[in-house]
Amino acid sequence: MSNVVVVGAQWGDEGKGRIVDWLAERADIVARYNGGHNAGHTLVVDGKTYKLALLPSGVVRGKLGLIGNGVAVDPEALLAEIGRMQALGVEVTPQTLRVAETATLVLPIHRAIDAAQEGLRAKPIGTTLRGIGPAYEDKVGRRGLRVCDLGEPELLADKLEQLLRHHNAWFRGLGLEPFALEPMLQGLLALAPRILPFAGPVWHLLDRAHADGRRTVFEGSQAVMLDVDWGSYPFVTSSTTIAAGAATGTGVSPARIGRVLGVSKVYATRVGEGPFPTEQAGGLGELLRERGREFGVNTGRPRRCGWLDAALLRQGVKVAGIDALALTKIDVLDGFEAIDVCVGYELDGQRLDHAPASLAAQRRAVPVYRRFAGWEQPTQGVRSLDRLPAQALALVRGIEEIVGVPVDIVTTGPERDDTIVIRDPFGHPFAG
Numbered sequence: 283m284s285n286v287v288v289v290g291a292q293w294g295d296e297g298k299g300r301i302v303d304w305l306a307e308r309a310d311i312v313a314r315y316n317g318g319h320n321a322g323h324t325l326v327v328d329g330k331t332y333k334l335a336l337l338p339s340g341v342v343r344g345k346l347g348l349i350g351n352g353v354a355v356d357p358e359a360l361l362a363e364i365g366r367m368q369a370l371g372v373e374v375t376p377q378t379l380r381v382a383e384t385a386t387l388v389l390p391i392h393r394a395i396d397a398a399q400e401g402l403r404a405k406p407i408g409t410t411l412r413g414i415g416p417a418y419e420d421k422v423g424r425r426g427l428r429v430c431d432l433g434e435p436e437l438l439a440d441k442l443e444q445l446l447r448h449h450n451a452w453f454r455g456l457g458l459e460p461f462a463l464e465p466m467l468q469g470l471l472a473l474a475p476r477i478l479p480f481a482g483p484v485w486h487l488l489d490r491a492h493a494d495g496r497r498t499v500f501e502g503s504q505a506v507m508l509d510v511d512w513g514s515y516p517f518v519t520s521s522t523t524i525a526a527g528a529a530t531g532t533g534v535s536p537a538r539i540g541r542v543l544g545v546s547k548v549y550a551t552r553v554g555e556g557p558f559p560t561e562q563a564g565g566l567g568e569l570l571r572e573r574g575r576e577f578g579v580n581t582g583r584p585r586r587c588g589w590l591d592a593a594l595l596r597q598g599v600k601v602a603g604i605d606a607l608a609l610t611k612i613d614v615l616d617g618f619e620a621i622d623v624c625v626g627y628e629l630d631g632q633r634l635d636h637a638p639a640s641l642a643a644q645r646r647a648v649p650v651y652r653r654f655a656g657w658e659q660p661t662q663g664v665r666s667l668d669r670l671p672a673q674a675l676a677l678v679r680g681i682e683e684i685v686g687v688p689v690d691i692v693t694t695g696p697e698r699d700d701t702i703v704i705r706d707p708f709g710h711p712f713a714g
């Protein structure tokens with residue numbers, strides 16, 4: 283089993299980055315397949331914190347990082363992040379990072395569109411305002427610019443002109459300042475010589491790596507419930523976040539994906555707007571936010587907090603192709619008297635085992651909870667299953683039963699090694 287896909291199983295920020303970092307020790311390559319610098323993946327290694335947005339989390343271990351064609355690449359943000367990593371002692375060079383030539387570019391105009399669209403919405407989505415959604419809109423609108431276009435100045439000028447013709451009509455219609463071609467073009471041409479050395483055929487590199495028996499971790503951004511098809515549309519991101527996105531977003535064959543690991547906290551958070559049936563708006567939500575330090579990596583926004591929605595998780599497992607779970611942040615629940623887990627909903631007098639499709643019905647659905655006993659003995663920093671309090675283990679086993687897939691990994695703190703491995707997702711025998 284040479285390849286593992288890591289997918290967010292809730293609304294993002296489950297701890298994917300730290301799980302990818304842990305898996306990367308056992309792999310050769312880490313590849314991003316979706317999203318852009320709307321993501322924020324945190325790694326803590328020996329007390330040092332690394333916050334990644336566009337770069338695959340494997341760069342911290344010096345593994346080859348790939349940014350696939352499914353990623354929306356803001357060239358300025360990429361260079362800035364490489365600079366930040368270098369300041370932390372992590373070298374990122376064209377030998378350690380390859381960016382798909384066909385990845386779509388995020389341009390300054392996309393940030394402006396993101397902000398203007400949010401302003402026009404009766405109910406804003408609460409996007410990260412990074413321009414990711416509008417860049418994907420241009421991609422499917424077949425007017426997007428790609429990384430390889432940076433190497434073709436004439437083509438770049440033509441494509442940019444077309445792009446501006448499209449968007450400036452809208453800006454003018456709203457009474458907003460249109461974008462001028464020349465400064466945008468010059469800006470891109472100035473970035474080109476710094477970006478192009480990283481550009482390459484990622485699909486081809488992956489194919490060769492597979493032939494050489496090398497292992498890849500595919501690092502998802504965002505999560506199932508933010509997926510453009512499977513999330514709580516329209517309060518979603520604009521990419522395919524689920525395991526299938528690893529194939530479309532890098533060029534790897536779906537048949538080469540060995541195991542799909544879904545990452546979920548043992549409670550739930552959401553940043554931005556949209557339905558969240560198990561949200562705890564009062565003191566309990568605040569306690570979770572404070573104990574779990576639930577503030578956005580990139581935007582600093584407080585995350586909404588609540589109980590684990592295992593009904594949604596069960597649904598997400600099916601549609602995202604998740605084989606097993608990594609359960610994170612169990613230490614945050616240390617000292618709770620009781621822990622509720624949503625197992626289904628009541629909607630208009632009927633019991634449902636999955637979320638209804640319509641947003642209005644989702645808002646009316648009342649969670650049905652199963653209560654688990656809490657524990658007093660701290661789990662923080664525990665690194666083997668037999669040292670978990672019996673109640674914490676019962677919670678893990680209960681989640682397995684409700685969701686219907688095994689838990690491979692449990693984490694007990696932000697540090698790299700605060701990790702309990704029940705089963706190595708690469709297929710190695712039982713390790714802990």
Ligand code: GDP
Nearest residue numbers: 295296297298299322323324611693694695696
């Ligand atoms: P990602 O977007 O899925 O990679 O997750 P983020 O990095 O946005 O958010 C996860 C946050 O939880 C980060 O601040 C991590 O350092 C932290 N974290 C991850 N695992 C654990 C854990 O087991 N316990 C605690 N207390 N914090 C954790």
Ligand code: IMO
Nearest residue numbers: 294295321322408409410503504518519553554
């Ligand atoms: P990681 O990879 C949590 C949310 C935004 C907003 C919606 C759309 O760190 O888990 P966008 O800017 O993508 O158009 O915003 O999606 N969102 C995330 N929430 N974690 C993320 O990434 C997110 N990326 C986007 O808050 O609700």
Ligand code: MG
Nearest residue numbers: 295321322323
């Ligand atoms: Mg995050």
